[in-house]
Amino acid sequence: MLSVLLLSLSAILASNSDQGGSYQGIVVDAVTRRPVPSVTVHDVAHNATLVTNAAGAFQLSNVEKDRVQVRLTSIGYVPSDYTRALRPGQNDTLFLTPVAQQLAGVTIRPQREVSLNALGLKFSKAHGYLLIPSVNIAALVPALPNSGAGVLSKIMLQMDAKNIKHGGLRILLYAAPTANPSAVPVGPSLLPEPLIVSAATLAATPKGLLSLDVSSYNVPMPANGLFVHIEGVASVADQQFVDISAPTRGKGTAMVVLASTKEDVKTYVASKLNEFPLLASAETEGNSTWFKGSDGYGWTRHNPLKNGKYNTPMVSVVVQTE
Secondary structure (H helix, E strand, O other), X not given: OHHHHHHHHHHHHHHHHHOOEEEEEEEEEXXXXXXXXXXXXXXXXXXXXXXXXXXXXXXXXXXXXXEEEEEEEOOOEOOEEEEEEOOOOOEEEXXXXXXXXXXXXXXXXXXXXXXXXXXXXXXXXXXXXXXXXXXXXXXXXXXXXXXXXXXXXXXXXXXXXXXXXXXXXXXXXXXXOOOOOOOOOOOOOOOOOXXXXXXXXXXXXXXXXXXXXXXXXXXXXXXXXXXXXXXXXXXOOOOEEEEXXXXXOOEOOOEEEEEOOOOOHHHOEEEEHHHOOEEOEEEEOOOOEEEEOOOOOOOEEOXXXXXXXXXXXXXXXXXXXX
């Protein structure tokens, strides 16, 4: 009798494990940030559909993989496709962007792309920023002119991709609290997860112009502008910055020393400084750049150059507007 009960219990547990997990989401208006009810949610993996409730919420059951793929459609909104990692116990927020409507039917106004950057009107090319692990650069990109509204489409970085063999980039986006460039780049990231770019991807970028498509996140361009935070990271996840070894008497090559354990010299790895990502920059009239290193001082603004100008990273964002 006991063996029969044990076999039955094993069968029940096996059956439950095969059912997979669940995914919970809330659909909100990308402009008003209010929940959107009656949105059609298409579960791509199971070719099934359901609709959001009055609070804009929905739940997918029996998710068999670690990721879910859904398509959201609703009258008056741009259809949106999302691929999300399965995170048990968490409610994911998905955005829908509204479109213009007319009584005779739904019409979408022609959209155009506007490019914004932190350089201003007058600039000349400068040396750039070496993004070794622990180096952080944040550039303030101004808001759309005339208080315009739009959705972020692309993040553009001009890199010097000639010798990139090590490291990579980690990119986050913050809403500027004010339009004043002296505002510190802090706050929750506008993206659900950082954008990670490897050294191999950077090296293969045509003419060094890195273009990252963020349109699927449906993030509205902040009213006061956008901070683009770019962090240099190691090629190996657990490696930390230790030091830079300068050449002796001007001979040799500067090296970046990384380690999985700073206290253990056996884990030290040295790589050429000039083989890490280099973010191009320009000399500008205004100062809209912040810097943070491994010294523990936090974000600081750059001092002007000898000519009174400022070294500003060549970072831009593309915004889709009506």
